[in-house]
Amino acid sequence: MSDDRRLDVLRAIVEDYVQTSEPVGSRALVERHHLGVSPATIRNDMAALEEGGYIAQPHTSAGRVPTDKGYRMFVDRLATVKPLSAPEKRAIGQFLEDAVDLDDVVARAVRLLAQLTHQVAVVQYPSLRRSALRHIELVPVGARHLLVVLITDTGRVEQRTIEADAEVDEEVVTRLRTTLNAHVAGRRLAELRTVVEDLADTLAVDDGPLLRQVVAVVAETLAQESEERVVLAGTANLARGGNQDFARSIGPVLEALEEQVVLLRLLSDMAEDAATVTVRIGRETRHDGLVETSFVTSGYGDEGGAIARVGAIGPLRMDYPGTMASVRAVARYLTRILAG
Incomplete structure (x- = not known):
């Protein structure tokens, strides 16, 4: 046309x-x-x-x-996504910046987006596989136990305890901590294992066994945490908005939303540049339970690209310009907070 x-x-x-x-x-x-x-x-x-x-x-x-x-x-054909007003931007910024940790950031973001859009809000947790490591902390706990703490640039903290083959020497732990952080800070977790394994050949003989145990627990952590997670809010909004036909047929939509694998597939399909707002309409979702809905998402993360996505799901009859603006604004604030 x-x-x-x-x-x-x-x-x-x-x-x-x-x-x-x-x-x-x-x-x-x-x-x-x-x-x-x-x-x-x-x-x-x-x-x-x-x-x-x-x-x-x-x-x-x-x-x-x-x-x-x-x-x-x-x-x-929308020429631009309309910007939010200055008061709306200030309210979003203040609400999210008051969060105390990553879990609080995600919980606040999903509630806020549901309120702004009057739709079902979806926030995907930052992918551990796409995150970068900010710091590894090694803490002796007793004679033969060592607490390994992984801190990512997105604020995720993963902890594991290992039992050493021999009594833990605090001087060895100090050397390992210093050496590890000198080589791995800023590295993507996907490449961490290779980097750390290469260090084994450069360390003192006494340091090698403990290093390999640390490497093993890091690899195990990455494997266990590779499954992505999403958080939802605002499902009650599906029954509101005056669309009685949609309200009477929300059963399949709710069933689809309960299956995180469905949402994760959709988010993966929509994964584009971090600044891009992507819209899937009706059958474009490729899921029978969501044919009466639209899904608006945007990536958030860092300058290297999106590490996760945030979005809103609602009926086909939604305020697309307003929803797109709200999703984009929340994504940008999440990026700013995580980068800080």
Whole structure:
């Protein structure tokens, strides 16, 4: 579709339907929008849009509603994602920056996004595999036990205790701690094992056995923590918003949301540049339970790219510009907080 006027008609239909939840007729378009053409021309444009599959008539004598294809055209033709107001930005920043740790950041972000969008909010935990190591701490605990603490650049802290083959020498522990942090700080965890194993050949003979135990527990930690996690908030929003047809059919949506593997697959499919807002509409989600929904996400992380994603899921009849703006804003603040 290249006709700008018909795009204006489609935009008006989407906006009115989102606002009223009622099928939109030509008379309403004439009364509510200054399209600069006659009612007959608008009816012709609507007929062309319907023939192209962008709008549909839900039943005889009704107005028109957008189809998945119409919503996709509307989203793709948004010139820009409208910015949030200064007060909204300040409120987001203050709410998230008061968090005390990563778990608190994620919990606050998902609640906040559900409130901003009136949709189901989804926040994916930063991937341990894509994180970088900020520090390794080795703490002797008793004669033969050593606490290994991994601290990532995203604020994740993983702790494991190992039992040494021999009594732990604090001087050896100090040398290992210093050497490890000199070589691994800033490294992605995916490459950590290789880096640390290469150090074994450069250390004193007495340091090697303990180093290999540390390497083994780091590898075990990475394997155990490789499964991704997502947090949800706002599922009650699915039954609100005045869309009774959607409210009566939310069972399959709730079932899909309960399966984290479904959400993780969707998030993985939508993983693009950290600053990109991505929208999947209806059947684009490729899940039968979500065909009546749209999923808006954005990556957050660091300058090296997204390490996780944040998003909102709601009915096809959603405020796309507002939802996209809120998702983008929360993602940017998460990036800022984690980078700090």
